[in-house]
Amino acid sequence: MLKIMIVEDDLDLLHGLRFLLQAYNCKICPISDADEIVKTTGLLQPDLILLDIKLEHGNGLEICAELKNSRLKNIPVYIMSGLPDVENKSYEAGADYFFAKPFDTKSLLSKIRTLERH
Numbered sequence: 001m002l003k004i005m006i007v008e009d010d011l012d013l014l015h016g017l018r019f020l021l022q023a024y025n026c027k028i029c030p031i032s033d034a035d036e037i038v039k040t041t042g043l044l045q046p047d048l049i050l051l052d053i054k055l056e057h058g059n060g061l062e063i064c065a066e067l068k069n070s071r072l073k074n075i076p077v078y079i080m081s082g083l084p085d086v087e088n089k090s091y092e093a094g095a096d097y098f099f100a101k102p103f104d105t106k107s108l109l110s111k112i113r114t115l116e117r118h
Helices: 013-021 034-044 060-068 089-090 105-116
Strands: 003-007 027-031 046-054 078-083 097-100
Touching: 003 034, 013 027, 013 105, 027 034, 034 060, 046 060, 060 078, 060 089, 060 105, 089 097, 097 105
Parallel strands: 003 027, 003 046, 046 078, 078 097
Antiparallel strands: none
16 A cells, blocks of 8 residues: 655645545545645655645745655655646656646556556
């Protein structure tokens, strides 16, 4: 069972992703506040982080870069955003994958299946 941390301040999307991924038999760690993501990630050791860029108390690109420059660098980070022109910036920050919102849930599940096999 994969443990997935979802960092998203849009509560409707957060709950939708939580419901979808729990149905896919994943353990979900939802976070809507960016203040303590690195600390929480260190404690929970998720298998994957789904991270929004635009957060109420933080910037997902900065958080991704911080994670990738820490002892947590091996945890895959998939960035999600509806902002234009941020895909390249996401990869520059260290993201392992980028999903443009709105994204197809089939592509998300496919990417998670690939991660699960490794």
